[in-house]
Amino acid sequence: MSDVTWLPGSIFDNIDKFANSLGYQNAGIAIQLALQPWESPSERDAFIRAVTGDDVQGGTEKMYPIRDLRR
Amino acid sequence: MAGNENSGGLRPTAAQNNPANISATGGAGQSGTQPARYISGMPYGQGQELMQQQQAAPMSAPKTSNVQSAKMASPETLGLGTLLDPTNNPSEPITAGVDFGPGPGSDALPKNISANTRPDENRMIVQKYLPTLMQAANLPDTPDSYKRFVNYLLSQQ
Numbered sequence: 001m002s003d004v005t006w007l008p009g010s011i012f013d014n015i016d017k018f019a020n021s022l023g024y025q026n027a028g029i030a031i032q033l034a035l036q037p038w039e040s041p042s043e044r045d046a047f048i049r050a051v052t053g054d055d056v057q058g059g060t061e062k063m064y065p066i067r068d069l070r071r
Numbered sequence: 072m073a074g075n076e077n078s079g080g081l082r083p084t085a086a087q088n089n090p091a092n093i094s095a096t097g098g099a100g101q102s103g104t105q106p107a108r109y110i111s112g113m114p115y116g117q118g119q120e121l122m123q124q125q126q127a128a129p130m131s132a133p134k135t136s137n138v139q140s141a142k143m144a145s146p147e148t149l150g151l152g153t154l155l156d157p158t159n160n161p162s163e164p165i166t167a168g169v170d171f172g173p174g175p176g177s178d179a180l181p182k183n184i185s186a187n188t189r190p191d192e193n194r195m196i197v198q199k200y201l202p203t204l205m206q207a208a209n210l211p212d213t214p215d216s217y218k219r220f221v222n223y224l225l226s227q228q
Contacts (some may be wrong), residue, residue, distance in 0.1 A: 027220075
């Protein structure tokens with residue numbers, strides 16, 4: 001896997017977002033949700049925000065810039 | 072042949088002669104029991120024996136109307152949706168019953184369905200995917216939050 005890079009919207013990125021947003025104690029749910037066929041990272045993030053009532057956790061600021069609040 | 076003028080003879084206005092007065096359940100009648108039915112194809116003599124048994128101990132009538140109404144009220148008829156389907160109960164937050172997000176937490180669930188099976192389920196799912204998750208933790212751009220999560224899973228094993 002050395003030639004593979006970390007991509008937004010990949011299953012591992014999904015796991016990172018769900019696990020850090022829902023809490024590590026919900027790892028099973030986080031992994032199951034991460035395996036769902038999300039159309040895009042923004043759709044996934046909208047789901048997380050709707051479920052948690054909070055912003056998406058996990059990732060880095062470099063790869064995940066602050067949301068554009070003008071939307 | 073004087074006799075009583077009210078006895079005998081065809082009475083077209085009688086209930087049993089009204090063609091519209093037919094049972095919707097196939098003539099099971101109002102007695103609360105099923106009528107005896109002849110079953111053909113039995114060995115010689117057994118058909119009549121079965122008829123006599125049915126007449127001696129009639130079966131209770133099926134309550135078809137009750138069964139049908141119960142079926143219509145059943146949530147099964149709504150069908151199971153997928154995870155991404157719109158909710159069937161829009162007035163309730165989708166996180167009602169879990170310990171994060173809006174709505175009541177798991178303490179609002181009835182006791183008989185609040186048994187915490189999550190640790191076992193978590194363990195099974197994590198054990199299944201942990202080797203792959205560990206490989207992804209070694210990618211060059213992997214965020215620290217992901218590595219922390221994998222370390223947490225490893226510490227739970």
